[in-house]
Amino acid sequence: MPHLIINYSGNLDAIVDMPALCRDAADAMLAVRDEAGRQVFPTGGTRVLAYPAPHFALADGGAAGRAAGAGKTGIRGSDPGEYAFMYANLRMARGRSAASQKASGEAVVSAIRKHLDPLMATRHIGLTVQVDEGPEVFDLKHSTIHPLFKKA
Amino acid sequence: MPHLIINYSGNLDAIVDMPALCRDAADAMLAVRDEAGRQVFPTGGTRVLAYPAPHFALADGGAAGRAAGAGKTGIRGSDPGEYAFMYANLRMARGRSAASQKASGEAVVSAIRKHLDPLMATRHIGLTVQVDEGPEVFDLKHSTIHPLFKKA
Amino acid sequence: MPHLIINYSGNLDAIVDMPALCRDAADAMLAVRDEAGRQVFPTGGTRVLAYPAPHFALADGGAAGRAAGAGKTGIRGSDPGEYAFMYANLRMARGRSAASQKASGEAVVSAIRKHLDPLMATRHIGLTVQVDEGPEVFDLKHSTIHPLFKKA
Numbered sequence: 001m002p003h004l005i006i007n008y009s010g011n012l013d014a015i016v017d018m019p020a021l022c023r024d025a026a027d028a029m030l031a032v033r034d035e036a037g038r039q040v041f042p043t044g045g046t047r048v049l050a051y052p053a054p055h056f057a058l059a060d061g062g063a064a065g066r067a068a069g070a071g072k073t074g075i076r077g078s079d080p081g082e083y084a085f086m087y088a089n090l091r092m093a094r095g096r097s098a099a100s101q102k103a104s105g106e107a108v109v110s111a112i113r114k115h116l117d118p119l120m121a122t123r124h125i126g127l128t129v130q131v132d133e134g135p136e137v138f139d140l141k142h143s144t145i146h147p148l149f150k151k152a
Numbered sequence: 153m154p155h156l157i158i159n160y161s162g163n164l165d166a167i168v169d170m171p172a173l174c175r176d177a178a179d180a181m182l183a184v185r186d187e188a189g190r191q192v193f194p195t196g197g198t199r200v201l202a203y204p205a206p207h208f209a210l211a212d213g214g215a216a217g218r219a220a221g222a223g224k225t226g227i228r229g230s231d232p233g234e235y236a237f238m239y240a241n242l243r244m245a246r247g248r249s250a251a252s253q254k255a256s257g258e259a260v261v262s263a264i265r266k267h268l269d270p271l272m273a274t275r276h277i278g279l280t281v282q283v284d285e286g287p288e289v290f291d292l293k294h295s296t297i298h299p300l301f302k303k304a
Numbered sequence: 305m306p307h308l309i310i311n312y313s314g315n316l317d318a319i320v321d322m323p324a325l326c327r328d329a330a331d332a333m334l335a336v337r338d339e340a341g342r343q344v345f346p347t348g349g350t351r352v353l354a355y356p357a358p359h360f361a362l363a364d365g366g367a368a369g370r371a372a373g374a375g376k377t378g379i380r381g382s383d384p385g386e387y388a389f390m391y392a393n394l395r396m397a398r399g400r401s402a403a404s405q406k407a408s409g410e411a412v413v414s415a416i417r418k419h420l421d422p423l424m425a426t427r428h429i430g431l432t433v434q435v436d437e438g439p440e441v442f443d444l445k446h447s448t449i450h451p452l453f454k455k456a
Contacts, residue, residue: 130290
């Protein structure tokens with residue numbers, strides 16, 4: 001942990017540099033500090049996975065976007081009725097402080113908005129970021145990445 | 153919110169019109185009303201994303217389907233040992249009434265069964281629909297779709 | 305239920321036989337027994353779906369792996385700064401015993417480690433397996449697979 005999983009309408013692949021967005025989100029997570037100044041997420045355990053959905057349906061399907069028209073375009077073309085959506089879910093281990101949870105969510109929001117805000121100025125795009133405390137009843141980690149970051 | 157995320161065995165892409173299924177599910181969600189007759193899901197915040205899994209394993213892998221034989225076929229071919237599965241998860245904001253949650257789940261079930269029932273008559277297909285109240289500890293929405301549906 | 309959903313960095317597709325891993329995980333789940341010796345997961349309801357993420361970012365992006373060097377290679381090539389990650393989430397119905405939950409988690413871990421351990425010996429790979437008790441407020445199942453496994 002933590003895992004940031006990003007689900008999004010696949011039309012965003014045409015206009016968003018997703019590998020860069022993933023890296024920026026991971027870097028933002030690594031920079032989060034708790035009240036005592038400690039790194040909240042262990043470097044070796046910080047992961048971002050992003051999934052374009054090949055099939056999706058959003059809002060009214062486009063009618064309102066087309067009716068509004070003025071100043072907006074589509075995601076891949078000029079149709080203002082083409083919407084896009086991105087959902088980022090950060091799953092954290094239980095027991096973090098509310099301040100750390102909030103800081104983590106805001107870090108992810110900032111990293112993603114850096115990429116989406118310029119696009120949202122002229123397109124109909126929705127973004128939702130949520131942080132969950134996992135409800136797990138079993139949890140096992142096994143890794144040959146973690147040892148790279150163990151302090152001597 | 154809400155998000156409906158549909159995970160399914162990728163072999164269904166050969167026989168299900170997934171873009172239409174997504175649209176029908178979104179329309180069904182938009183039609184849900186609460187006890188006071190109000191729309192449960194805001195139009196601009198209604199999203200459906202669907203993901204075919206390229207790799208999957210279901211039940212016993214096919215032996216029972218082959219043994220049963222009679223009247224059933226496969227998903228993509230004639231092998232009755234080929235199964236398929238669809239899982240739809242609707243994540244709603246907290247605080248909705250039990251009646252609204254139930255109506256939402258049933259709306260999604262109906263929309264999906266319209267597409268699957270004719271196929272299930274001759275194929276081995278499983279469908280599970282669940283509605284979750286999200287356990288989020290952080291929640292941010294930013295959208296240029298929502299303003300399209302704000303009442304004047 | 306249950307659903308095992310496996311999310312992983314897409315670079316693992318080059319070195320892991322994912323269809324076999326999915327089948328082994330399903331078989332491991334089917335073999336789990338509760339304290340009374342009964343099968344924990346119904347055969348017809350046991351499903352594994354696996355999703356390679358086309359976009360991802362892991363840990364520090366590779367610097368530590370490159371610095372450590374000795375004895376490790378990459379996932380698809382010789383760069384020890386290429387990491388991989390697999391996350392398996394098993395969602396079980398509520399009300400199972402803690403022992404059954406633990407046995408289920410361990411069964412999935414064993415099935416996956418059979419495939420990953422040989423690779424982890426020379427590569428930087430992280431694995432996390434979690435079992436959740438679902439928080440569903442609505443749950444519907446409809447299936448033409450289940451009847452195949454109903455006892456007479």
